[in-house]
Amino acid sequence: MEIVDLYRRLRANGVLGLNGRNADYQLVHNQRKFFPLVDDKLKSKRLAEAAGIAVPPLFGVIEYPHEVRTFDAIVQNHEDFVVKPAEGSGGDGILVVVGRDGAGFRLAGGTVMSADEMRFHINNILAGTFSLGGQPDKALIEYRIRFDPVFKGIAFQGVPDIRIIVFYGVPVMAMTRLPTQESSGKANLHQGAIGAGIDMTTGRTLNAVWHDRIITAHPDTGAPVSGVQIPHWEILLHHAARSFDLTHLGYQGIDMVLDSERGPVMLELNARPGLSIQIANGEGLGLRLGLIDRQLRDAPETLAETEERVAFAKAHFAPRPSAQIPA
Amino acid sequence: MKNRTVYVLAALFAAAGLALFAYKVLALEFPLSPGDTPDNWAVETRVTFQAADGPATVRLFIPRNTRTYTILDQSFVSRGYALTTELTPDGRMAHLTRRQAKGPQTVYFRFLIHRSEPPATPPVADPAPVQPPPWKGLRLVAARALLDQIRGEGKTATDMAATLIKRLAATDPDDAARSLLGKTAGAERLVDVAAGVLALGGIQARSVHGIALVEGQKTVHTVHWLEIAEAGAWQRMTADPTAPQVPATWFPWWRGTTKLAQVDGGSHPKLRITVERAADQAIVDSLSQDQAQAKNLLTSAMASLPLEVQQVYRVLLVVPLGVLLLVILRNVIGLKSFGTFMPVLIALAFRETQLLWGIVLFTVIVAIGLAIRLWMESLRLLVVPRLAAVLIVVVGAMAVLSIASAQFGLTGGLSVALFPMVILTMTVERMSVIWDERGPRDAMQQGIGSLFVATICYLLMSHPLVEHLFFQFPELLLVVLAAVLLLGRYSGYRLTELYRFKPLAGGGR
Numbered sequence: 001m002e003i004v005d006l007y008r009r010l011r012a013n014g015v016l017g018l019n020g021r022n023a024d025y026q027l028v029h030n031q032r033k034f035f036p037l038v039d040d041k042l043k044s045k046r047l048a049e050a051a052g053i054a055v056p057p058l059f060g061v062i063e064y065p066h067e068v069r070t071f072d073a074i075v076q077n078h079e080d081f082v083v084k085p086a087e088g089s090g091g092d093g094i095l096v097v098v099g100r101d102g103a104g105f106r107l108a109g110g111t112v113m114s115a116d117e118m119r120f121h122i123n124n125i126l127a128g129t130f131s132l133g134g135q136p137d138k139a140l141i142e143y144r145i146r147f148d149p150v151f152k153g154i155a156f157q158g159v160p161d162i163r164i165i166v167f168y169g170v171p172v173m174a175m176t177r178l179p180t181q182e183s184s185g186k187a188n189l190h191q192g193a194i195g196a197g198i199d200m201t202t203g204r205t206l207n208a209v210w211h212d213r214i215i216t217a218h219p220d221t222g223a224p225v226s227g228v229q230i231p232h233w234e235i236l237l238h239h240a241a242r243s244f245d246l247t248h249l250g251y252q253g254i255d256m257v258l259d260s261e262r263g264p265v266m267l268e269l270n271a272r273p274g275l276s277i278q279i280a281n282g283e284g285l286g287l288r289l290g291l292i293d294r295q296l297r298d299a300p301e302t303l304a305e306t307e308e309r310v311a312f313a314k315a316h317f318a319p320r321p322s323a324q325i326p327a
Numbered sequence: 328m329k330n331r332t333v334y335v336l337a338a339l340f341a342a343a344g345l346a347l348f349a350y351k352v353l354a355l356e357f358p359l360s361p362g363d364t365p366d367n368w369a370v371e372t373r374v375t376f377q378a379a380d381g382p383a384t385v386r387l388f389i390p391r392n393t394r395t396y397t398i399l400d401q402s403f404v405s406r407g408y409a410l411t412t413e414l415t416p417d418g419r420m421a422h423l424t425r426r427q428a429k430g431p432q433t434v435y436f437r438f439l440i441h442r443s444e445p446p447a448t449p450p451v452a453d454p455a456p457v458q459p460p461p462w463k464g465l466r467l468v469a470a471r472a473l474l475d476q477i478r479g480e481g482k483t484a485t486d487m488a489a490t491l492i493k494r495l496a497a498t499d500p501d502d503a504a505r506s507l508l509g510k511t512a513g514a515e516r517l518v519d520v521a522a523g524v525l526a527l528g529g530i531q532a533r534s535v536h537g538i539a540l541v542e543g544q545k546t547v548h549t550v551h552w553l554e555i556a557e558a559g560a561w562q563r564m565t566a567d568p569t570a571p572q573v574p575a576t577w578f579p580w581w582r583g584t585t586k587l588a589q590v591d592g593g594s595h596p597k598l599r600i601t602v603e604r605a606a607d608q609a610i611v612d613s614l615s616q617d618q619a620q621a622k623n624l625l626t627s628a629m630a631s632l633p634l635e636v637q638q639v640y641r642v643l644l645v646v647p648l649g650v651l652l653l654v655i656l657r658n659v660i661g662l663k664s665f666g667t668f669m670p671v672l673i674a675l676a677f678r679e680t681q682l683l684w685g686i687v688l689f690t691v692i693v694a695i696g697l698a699i700r701l702w703m704e705s706l707r708l709l710v711v712p713r714l715a716a717v718l719i720v721v722v723g724a725m726a727v728l729s730i731a732s733a734q735f736g737l738t739g740g741l742s743v744a745l746f747p748m749v750i751l752t753m754t755v756e757r758m759s760v761i762w763d764e765r766g767p768r769d770a771m772q773q774g775i776g777s778l779f780v781a782t783i784c785y786l787l788m789s790h791p792l793v794e795h796l797f798f799q800f801p802e803l804l805l806v807v808l809a810a811v812l813l814l815g816r817y818s819g820y821r822l823t824e825l826y827r828f829k830p831l832a833g834g835g836r
Binding site: 003006007009010011013015017018019020022023024065092093116117120123124127128129190191212214278279282283284 | 658661707709710711760764765815816817818819820821822824825827828829830831832833
């Protein structure tokens with residue numbers, strides 16, 4: 001049967017499904033007590049700062065409704081900034097303010113939001129509209145990333161980010177997520193952003209996936225999205241390798257962005273990173289994870305240091321020839 | 328690894344559940360299929376009258392068990408009335424009294440009957456002293472004349488009764504019969520008179536009144552027949568000489584010349600009886616309880632519960648199967664739906680509304696709620712008041728739908744009240760957040776997905792066989808638990824993922 005055959009071939013290629021990710025990795029290698037460290041962006045931000053990983057500077061935190069009036073004071077000296085829920089998921093509830101328009105705020109998508117609407121949005125964040133399970137949340141107001149010019153042609157507005165899956169400190173697989181007009185500047189694949197796989201050895205982009213389809217050029221700009229060199233690739237790999245020491249979550253994803261002034265900056269960590277990264281890389285996660293698993297069992301001391309982890313990833317996780325699907 | 332514990336647990340649960348199931352089926356011969364619908368009837372009697380601003384009493388006959396009929400459950404609904412019962416020679420009688428009653432009064436008396444196969448032999452008649460009727464003067468003379476006529480012709484008591492009924496029921500009765508029956512003589516009067524005449528002749532006879540248990544009657548008329556003791560057994564005879572056989576569907580309610588219901592302290596008394604077939608398996612289950620010998624608490628735990636509680640468990644016990652189906656649809660097939668258990672709760676509501684109405688009502692209410700909720704976005708309400716407002720809108724929409732469907736005579740629409748309003752509210756809220764954040768396409772997709780999952784769950788959970796199996800064999804829950812545990816460690820692909828990851832299927836074998 002075709003379906004059985006498809007199933008077998010996916011399994012042979014080590015493709016990870018949602019059930020496999022949850023049952024074999026997230027539930028086995030991630031202890032629940034560490035989840036708050038990644039679910040609360042404020043906590044992961046502080047952990048990263050303490051470990052010397054750059055994060056977007058925090059302008060202010062609003063935790064209770066009566067503090068909403070402090071918002072004007074927080075953003076008083078900032079022309080542009082980002083408002084995000086501390087425990088949001090999937091990029092919901094994030095507002096990127098690129099400038100002012102009288103008393104209102106100009107958003108990344110081009111629309112203008114009144115001060116009134118902004119206060120309403122923050123109240124919604126506090127009430128838990130965007131948080132996991134709907135519990136009360138905090139609103140973070142932080143520095144807006146000015147992205148590296150390398151992405152100029154391949155990102156439509158918004159900030160492209162780089163996600164790396166990390167297994168016990170070893171970077172496993174990476175992709176960059178490029179906003180499109182459809183994703184209204186957001187870097188989330190299910191909202192219509194592009195994901196492009198990254199060669200772990202060189203830091204160059206591979207093929208890209210858009211709506212689970214493989215593409216080679218940006219749908220809005222037409223610029224090629226394959227073969228682009230990601231700057232600071234070494235630093236990005238090092239940040240990823242150290243992220244395990246921050247959270248002690250065996251299986252996690254780290255989201256970073258390249259700021260034109262600050263270089264690689266960590267945005268957030270994720271205990272349940274999505275699986276489209278496999279399509280973007282044209283390769284399943286399972287075989288790479290199995291390799292690390294064996295190495296950890298046989299010689300755990302060889303993966304104890306950041307340098308060793310990065311070296312292991314660069315040595316073993318070059319893209320397979322089949323990942324380079326001809327355009 | 329941890330998987331082994333799960334496998335062992337699942338195997339234990341499944342083995343225990345299946346072993347008990349097999350024992351009950353093979354050794355105790357529990358039926359595997361629900362069988363025919365039971366012969367149960369719900370009877371409702373309504374007495375209305377105009378109270379005369381003073382004490383009021385309603386007297387009503389209460390039926391009792393016979394060899395064919397079992398009274399399962401009876402209740403009076405009468406606000407402010409005190410109930411006492413009295414045993415009369417004609418049957419047990421209920422007295423509903425109220426010290427002060429004014430204006431229109433209504434008293435309901437409901438009971439449930441189970442009918443079993445009538446026994447082959449007629450019921451035994453214990454010899455009892457014959458009470459002659461309290462007739463005097465002309466009526467007594469007329470009765471005696473009638474008695475003389477039938478005595479001359481008949482031999483046995485039944486023969487005499489048959490002849491008597493033929494004379495009384497004749498289209499042109501003689502003077503004697505006419506003076507006893509009066510001007511307007513129905514079957515009730517006829518059997519009462521016949522019983523009196525026979526009693527006057529020293530024959531043990533009685534008039535019996537009841538109702539016919541037939542489906543599809545709007546208002547039920549009472550039926551009447553005569554019972555004559557002959558050779559120690561009661562012989563029965565209708566008031567119609569052309570069809571003297573009493574049908575098996577006639578249910579005996581009360582005897583003698585007294586009316587079924589009487590009202591003191593009121594005027595314009597009205598009596599209405601309705602009969603409905605009750606497709607209620609639980610009742611038969613509870614009946615068979617004392618018949619079963621080998622059943623103990625372990626095997627017939629459900630049947631030992633009161634009827635209403637059984638009704639609840641009849642529904643509750645199929646919920647786990649619906650949840651198992653939900654797990655399969657989500658984790659093996661990969662369908663998306665709102666909320667974890669929301670589709671199962673909607674499916675439960677479908678049980679009451681029926682599928683088509685359920686889907687229509689759900690769609691209409693969610694659409695109304697969503698439209699108002701999306702407009703509400705511009706009001707910038709805080710979350711909790713906003714949720715409360717959506718809830719109120721949902722309840723209002725439910726009420727409007729009920730009223731509208733009542734106006735148009737669509738009874739299906741009335742059942743909208745059975746939808747879980749909080750679930751509807753949360754569905755509207757989550758759908759609107761998805762609508763705003765991810766667009767209408769995602770919202771519609773998940774909404775239709777939820778409705779689809781709910782429909783499949785409903786079709787499974789409402790299947791009579793499923794309901795029967797889980798109610799009769801609650802140990803099957805262990806099997807469902809085992810299946811859920813195993814699915815909890817299922818790490819394979821979801822069906823939808825096979826297509827999502829199809830591009831990765833190439834290359835190495």
